[in-house]
Amino acid sequence: MAYGTTLAALADPTRRAVFERLRDGPKSVGEVARTLPVSRPAVSQHLKALKVAGLVSDRAEGTRRVYAIDPQGVGELRHWLDQFWGDALTAFKHEVELGEPPRRRKKP
Amino acid sequence: MAYGTTLAALADPTRRAVFERLRDGPKSVGEVARTLPVSRPAVSQHLKALKVAGLVSDRAEGTRRVYAIDPQGVGELRHWLDQFWGDALTAFKHEVELGEPPRRRKKP
DNA sequence: TTGTTCCGTAAGCCATGTCTTACGGTAAGT
DNA sequence: ACTTACCGTAAGACATGGCTTACGGAACAA
Numbered sequence A, B: 001m002a003y004g005t006t007l008a009a010l011a012d013p014t015r016r017a018v019f020e021r022l023r024d025g026p027k028s029v030g031e032v033a034r035t036l037p038v039s040r041p042a043v044s045q046h047l048k049a050l051k052v053a054g055l056v057s058d059r060a061e062g063t064r065r066v067y068a069i070d071p072q073g074v075g076e077l078r079h080w081l082d083q084f085w086g087d088a089l090t091a092f093k094h095e096v097e098l099g100e101p102p103r104r105r106k107k108p
Numbered sequence C: 001t002t003g004t005t006c007c008g009t010a011a012g013c014c015a016t017g018t019c020t021t022a023c024g025g026t027a028a029g030t
Numbered sequence D: 001a002c003t004t005a006c007c008g009t010a011a012g013a014c015a016t017g018g019c020t021t022a023c024g025g026a027a028c029a030a
Helices: A002-011 A013-021 A029-034 A040-052 A071-084 A087-098 B002-011 B013-021 B029-034 B040-052 B071-084 B087-098
Strands: A056-061 A064-069 B056-061 B064-069
Touching (some): A002 A040, A002 A071, A002 B002, A013 B002, A029 A040, A029 A064, A040 A056, B002 B013, B002 B040, B002 B071, B029 B064, B040 B056, B040 B064
Antiparallel strands (some): A056 A064, B056 B064
């Protein structure tokens, strides 16, 4: 259930905004906080949650701390999602919408 | 930002358990509730949230109501995740871990 | 050493969301 | 008509989680 932490991390809108700020390259905490309507400690807490979830990685650069997206966490989430992406599920959906299985045996 | 609702829907553990119960085929509300440690109204509310998020679809079958996984919501989430799955991001991660860009210009 | 900049953490307030019980409504059977 | 089975919604109690301010530590410069 590692994807539980990952999904919870991406559920919050502000935290997702922090995550998306890192899409075009690594950034420090202050750089991200300046582009968001929340305080810097809030961004720091969000980055910690993203790190625990395996979505970002950090590195010390002097007194600054640079964060970047870690594709591993994204990959695990993708892999979990594929369980619900099969052809059988599409068939199930049609079965529910039509009210009958695709192949009918009798007709009342 | 349609994926916001989708991510929020999958963030809750109980709701995710409801979603996973539908992985091996459509089920009614009572059938799902019997296999979970929560009440039936709770399951009903979770299924409503999953429906709004585009993750499940429902159909009336007599007095029962059958729910099934809707691959569309899963697909949208996958598509959003692909933004953070590129090669450039992997390069960014290495840049952060190594402390230097792959190609160094000078050496102090 | 002093000062500055950058950051993480703790404590508290407050909003959000989940669960329960209670109720009403629809469909099928007797 | 009456009963049973199944479901959705409302209201309230309760826990969870995000945000802020305040504080302390680490690195670089003068």
